[in-house]
């Protein structure tokens with residue numbers, strides 16, 4: 309029988325006699341709903357909507373572009389560059405884009421004189437540098453998806469050109485805009501916890517998500533995209549850096565691809581799950597189960613709108629794309645578990661685990677301070693005060709899009725562009741480069757098996 313979180317805590321306390329629970333009353337002393345961030349006093353009513361061109365009308369291009377549909381007075385998508393005809397067509401219709409402003413690739417946008425205020429760069433990881441440099445040269449402000457670039461040199465080039473041109477570059481470190489993390493950081497810096505001593509942070513990718521994105525999907529080959537520590541976890545390195553509020557001095561990392569390998573393929577498995585695989589009916593990673601029977605993760609297929617056509621459409625995709633292939637027989641090379649330890653200025657330490665094999669998602673963060681601690685899972689976090697033995701639970705009310713971070717970022721970025729003031733953003737290119745360097749150094753450490761200094 310499933311048990312509640314409170315029952316579980318009681319059981320753990322009773323079973324282990326842990327002192328941790330003994331000082332604190334089992335009942336929560338207070339409960340607060342984490343407020344929405346929309347009422348930022350620095351925001352001004354825009355005089356006109358900021359005009360943008362979207363480069364890459366895939367998943368993220370739609371997430372950010374959709375903001376314009378709900379807030380047309382703040383953002384107007386007037387152009388698109390997208391090579392997949394159906395995506396280009398759908399995006400054009402959705403935003404009512406003029407024919408003259410439709411392009412099949414990002415380069416074409418910059419062959420024209422500047423015709424919008426800003427660009428959204430939501431192309432694949434290896435296509436961030438080219439469009440970002442071209443946009444800055446042409447005088448556009450930029451919303452740039454993470455990772456900034458797969459190469460440290462290119463990240464630094466973008467930073468240098470952003471500084472030289474004075475344009476705004478916001479990096480999509482969306483967690484910095486999630487009310488959950490904003491509140492958590494506020495509490496960490498309020499003194500309630502005393503001195504911050506250390507952090508434990510975990511990114512449970514969830515096993516199906518791992519198989520979808522990093523075994524079968526767009527990020528399965530680190531050489532074509534980015535190593536997973538940047539592709540998935542630059543968010544985590546970034547949020548730890550931001551929460552602690554001090555520079556990272558050194559980092560050490562370990563990790564490897566343990567499970568999604570040819571030698572672990574079940575007996576009787578076939579190259580594609582639909583080709584009579586003997587293990588299909590019991591395999592948690594069966595493409596037939598995930599995409600066809602449960603209809604999960606199908607956004608990548610650009611399904612036909614008519615429901616009755618969708619089944620055959622998915623089967624065809626499973627027959628012809630990587631999404632139908634056996635997870636043990638892919639050409640994947642991303643680590644499925646990755647750990648790193650960091651030391652920040654002032655001796656604050658942090659542990660990070662990126663884990664594929666979990667039944668749950670939602671980042672877990674524990675903060676240890678001299679006078680209190682925090683335990684959180686992105687839905688709620690609990691602040692325990694050692695001096696009073698009181699606990700307060702903070703509830704994350706807005707759950708959508710990275711805990712509400714996606715659209716809060718877009719709004720801050722539009723305000724920063726409209727007011728020509730990068731200070732309205734927390735994830736400027738300057739602020740974001742450091743966590744990317746942490747990622748590059750983690751990768752170096754994983755290979756050299758040495759502790760690496762982090763120098764920005």
Ligand SMILES: NC(=O)c1ccc[n+]([C@@H]2O[C@H](COP(=O)([O-])OP(=O)(O)OC[C@H]3O[C@@H](n4cnc5c(N)ncnc54)[C@H](O)[C@@H]3O)[C@@H](O)[C@H]2O)c1
Pocket residue numbers: 363364365366367368369389390391392395412413414415430431432433435453454455480481482526539710
């Ligand atoms: N901030 C986050 O939390 C977050 C989450 C997921 C992905 N991402 C990042 O966002 C970026 C986009 O990811 P996605 O999930 O939207 O991928 P996606 O594949 O859904 O979208 C990328 C789009 O770019 C298009 N494209 C390819 N070449 C192009 C070109 N030359 N010119 C213009 N468009 C081109 C593709 O056809 C595709 O439609 C990636 O860098 C990814 O790592 C960030």
